[in-house]
Amino acid sequence: MGSKLAIKVTVAIVTDLANVTPVDESTAISNWRVKLNTPVSDTPIRAHFLGSLGSTFGPSSAMTIDEAKETLQAKKPGQAIYLSNVLDYIRRLNEGSSTQAPAGYVERSVLLGRLVVRGRM
Numbered sequence: 001m002g003s004k005l006a007i008k009v010t011v012a013i014v015t016d017l018a019n020v021t022p023v024d025e026s027t028a029i030s031n032w033r034v035k036l037n038t039p040v041s042d043t044p045i046r047a048h049f050l051g052s053l054g055s056t057f058g059p060s061s062a063m064t065i066d067e068a069k070e071t072l073q074a075k076k077p078g079q080a081i082y083l084s085n086v087l088d089y090i091r092r093l094n095e096g097s098s099t100q101a102p103a104g105y106v107e108r109s110v111l112l113g114r115l116v117v118r119g120r121m
Contacts, residue, residue, distance in 0.1 A: 003075055003076065003077045003079075005116075005117065006075070006081055007072045007075055007081075008116055009113045009116045009117055010034060010068065010072060010081050010083060010113075011065070011068065011069060011072065012112055012113055012116045013083060013109050013110060013112065013113040014032055014034060014064065014065055014068040014083060015065050016108075016109040016112050017029075017032045017085075017105075017106065017109045018032055018060075018061040018062075018064040018065050019061060020101050020105045020108075020109065021093065021101065021105070022093050022098035022100035022101045023054045023056075023057045023060070023061075023100065024052065024053060024054060025047050025050055025051060025052060025056075026047035026048060026049055026050060026051055026054075026056040026057060026059075026060035027044070027046065027047040027050075027087065028085070028087055028089075028090060028093060029047075029048075029057070029060045029061055029064055030045060030046070030047045030048040030060050030063070030064055031044050031045060031085045031086060031087050031090070032064050032068070032083065032084075032085050033045070033064075033067070033068070033083070033084055033085070034067070034068040034071045034072060034081060034082065034083050035071065035081075035082045035084070036071065036072075036074060036075055036079045036080065036081060036082070037079055037080055037082075038082065039082045039084060040082060040084035040086060041086070042086050043086070044086050044087050044088075047060055048060040048063040048064065049063070054100075068083075094106045094107075
């Protein structure tokens with residue numbers, strides 16, 4: 001039961017982050033990555049679908065969520081889930097450097113995860 005809840009919470013957080021992270025080229029969205037047992041490497045990946053002015057938001061967001069779900073399918077009880085974004089500017093985005101999302105959107109996504117744990121979402 002714990003593993004299923006952990007997966008549900010992680011999917012909820014990733015989905016929210018993929019939908020609220022400010023987007024230009026889709027690099028920030030694409031770098032929300034899930035890994036089991038060990039943290040994500042410190043090397044950012046390229047945008048799933050490189051665009052400009054948010055033109056590839058939809059496909060990049062969908063692929064980010066799909067990749068997280070695929071990784072989570074392999075989760076076994078007791079395995080740790082790591083959700084990371086290693087871009088050097090993700091902190092500035094979360095601090096409100098873009099008008100596309102309010103400051104603290106990452107923390108808001110985590111709060112959404114807590115609501116899932118409590119059965120309120």
